[in-house]
Amino acid sequence: MTAPVPHVDEGLVARLRADLAAADFTVTGVLEVLGPLASAALGREQPLPARRVAGASTSPAATLIRLFTLGDPVDAADVERALPTLRLRGAVELGLVTEEGDGVVARFDVRPYASDERHWWVASDLAEVATGSPVREDHVLGIGGASTTLAQWTIRRPVHRALDLGTGCGVQALHLGPHVDDIVVTDLSERALAFARFNAALNECEWDVRSGSMLEPVAGQRFDLVVSNPPFVITPRSGEVPLFEYRDGGAAGDAVVAGLVRSVGEHLEPGGVAQFLGNWEVSQGSTWTERVGSWLDGAGVDAWVVQREVQDPAEYAETWSRDGGHHAGTADFDAMYAAWLDDFASRDVESIGFGVITLHRPSTERETFVDLMDERGPVPPAMGETVRVGLEARVWLAEHSDDDVLDEAWRATPDVTEERHTLPGASDPSVIVARQGSGLGRVIQLTTVTAAYLSVADGELTPRQAVGAIAGILDLDPAETEREVLAFVRDAAKDGLLVRP
Numbered sequence: 339m340t341a342p343v344p345h346v347d348e349g350l351v352a353r354l355r356a357d358l359a360a361a362d363f364t365v366t367g368v369l370e371v372l373g374p375l376a377s378a379a380l381g382r383e384q385p386l387p388a389r390r391v392a393g394a395s396t397s398p399a400a401t402l403i404r405l406f407t408l409g410d411p412v413d414a415a416d417v418e419r420a421l422p423t424l425r426l427r428g429a430v431e432l433g434l435v436t437e438e439g440d441g442v443v444a445r446f447d448v449r450p451y452a453s454d455e456r457h458w459w460v461a462s463d464l465a466e467v468a469t470g471s472p473v474r475e476d477h478v479l480g481i482g483g484a485s486t487t488l489a490q491w492t493i494r495r496p497v498h499r500a501l502d503l504g505t506g507c508g509v510q511a512l513h514l515g516p517h518v519d520d521i522v523v524t525d526l527s528e529r530a531l532a533f534a535r536f537n538a539a540l541n542e543c544e545w546d547v548r549s550g551s552m553l554e555p556v557a558g559q560r561f562d563l564v565v566s567n568p569p570f571v572i573t574p575r576s577g578e579v580p581l582f583e584y585r586d587g588g589a590a591g592d593a594v595v596a597g598l599v600r601s602v603g604e605h606l607e608p609g610g611v612a613q614f615l616g617n618w619e620v621s622q623g624s625t626w627t628e629r630v631g632s633w634l635d636g637a638g639v640d641a642w643v644v645q646r647e648v649q650d651p652a653e654y655a656e657t658w659s660r661d662g663g664h665h666a667g668t669a670d671f672d673a674m675y676a677a678w679l680d681d682f683a684s685r686d687v688e689s690i691g692f693g694v695i696t697l698h699r700p701s702t703e704r705e706t707f708v709d710l711m712d713e714r715g716p717v718p719p720a721m722g723e724t725v726r727v728g729l730e731a732r733v734w735l736a737e738h739s740d741d742d743v744l745d746e747a748w749r750a751t752p753d754v755t756e757e758r759h760t761l762p763g764a765s766d767p768s769v770i771v772a773r774q775g776s777g778l779g780r781v782i783q784l785t786t787v788t789a790a791y792l793s794v795a796d797g798e799l800t801p802r803q804a805v806g807a808i809a810g811i812l813d814l815d816p817a818e819t820e821r822e823v824l825a826f827v828r829d830a831a832k833d834g835l836l837v838r839p
């Protein structure tokens with residue numbers, strides 16, 4: 339049986355929007371009602387403190403939290419007070435709630451969401467924490483950790499046309515609104531598209547909503563930006579594991595992400611960028627860079643992939659068996675866990691990587707670059723600017739010769755510090771590193787030569803000029819010194835430890 343979806347009635351949606359705003363049902367308003375303790379507990383999927391706090395308040399925001407976030411039955415009179423212009427009848431007409439006896443029960447989750455001074459409301463299916471039972475295979479996901487990771491890593495420069503592939507409830511498209519003129523959203527799930535249409539109306543957005551698998555709905559079309567938190571979860575296809583639409587793209591292993599990486603290039607305008615999250619499998623005897631690198635052969639795009647996490651097959655099986663509302667120790671959980679282990683064993687998979695993929699279609703005829711980095715350390719929440727600057731630096735480096743690099747007066751950025759580690763009693767350091775204080779937090783090991791160059795990289799001296807002096811002082815071969823400095827400059831410059839004046 340098809341599960342219900344919210345209906346779009348522009349007039350009623352406008353009343354809902356007005357009521358949610360009047361109730362201060364915003365991220366800060368909800369935090370004010372719940373307080374830090376209950377909010378944090380809810381973030382850990384523990385609703386009890388929030389039930390106690392919201393249940394003790396009669397404010398409209400507290401009613402809306404009980405109804406739409408916690409999934410609790412609420413008195414009809416309280417709903418009338420919390421939605422004074424939409425009224426209970428309007429909420430029923432929109433399909434958001436049903437009346438059960440004297441009470442009212444939400445059919446969906448509706449919650450405030452904010453980022454960079456922008457405020458939205460997002461409707462999705464109620465989470466397991468609200469329903470207390472495992473979710474259905476056609477569940478439409480709300481905003482999760484992966485959604486915010488992709489949103490935080492997306493380059494936010496103004497562009498004309500963007501695609502949100504696998505839009506779900508439309509969260510990435512909401513983020514695209516402030517910097518994109520035309521937004522196309524796609525999904526294979528008709529239910530997801532119904533939520534996307536509802537959320538577009540609720541937030542006064544206009545999206546071109548298209549149904550279909552992966553890139554099929556945009557055949558022959560090009561974009562300046564493609565973002566996708568795709569259904570990347572590697573899922574056994576043996577029947578024991580539910581094929582949740584929100585996380586399963588309908589292919590074995592990591593083929594969904596591989597296919598996207600291979601084919602998105604033809605949908606990018608020259609200079610266009612695609613950003614995805616993905617999982618990749620690493621089989622015995624191979625490496626993650628070989629795996630992801632093989633997807634990029636002939637893809638016609640520059641690639642910069644940052645691996646952020648690695649799990650072994652058991653860790654992966656535990657994570658995704660739990661997802662959807664199943665608990666360790668139950669027969670269902672054990673059957674799924676075993677199915678995952680069997681699936682990975684059938685392909686000799688030893689580890690599974692997760693990361694952020696940024697692809698770029700060059701604007702000029704040149705060889706594409708591939709940069710696959712393993713950077714699993716903590717990063718600041720807002721990474722979009724780091725990715726923009728890093729991509730621009732990589733493109734510049736790809737389009738300039740070694741002579742050009744040697745003749746730029748590079749400057750070390752102020753967040754770069756040098757650390758010298760010296761064994762007790764030794765006069766010379768055994769390890770010297772340059773540490774980046776922001777962005778990816780790169781740590782680059784230095785040699786005596788590259789440490790000497792970094793100390794004079796002040797925006798006035800070029801590497802070519804510095805190399806002569808360094809080779810002279812240290813009595814080294816100038817050509818070898820130049821090669822060493824050049825390799826360091828290319829590595830440090832791509833992530834912004836060195837910048838052009």
Ligand SMILES: C[S@@+](CC[C@H](N)C(=O)[O-])C[C@H]1O[C@@H](n2cnc3c(N)ncnc32)[C@H](O)[C@@H]1O
Nearest residue numbers: 485504505506525526527551552567569584587
């Ligand atoms: C992980 S959710 C991402 C939702 C949302 N964009 C976000 O960032 O949270 C993946 C989405 O891909 C959709 N999907 C699954 N298989 C698909 C396919 N073959 N083609 C297009 N979309 C698909 C799912 O319905 C779901 O909405």
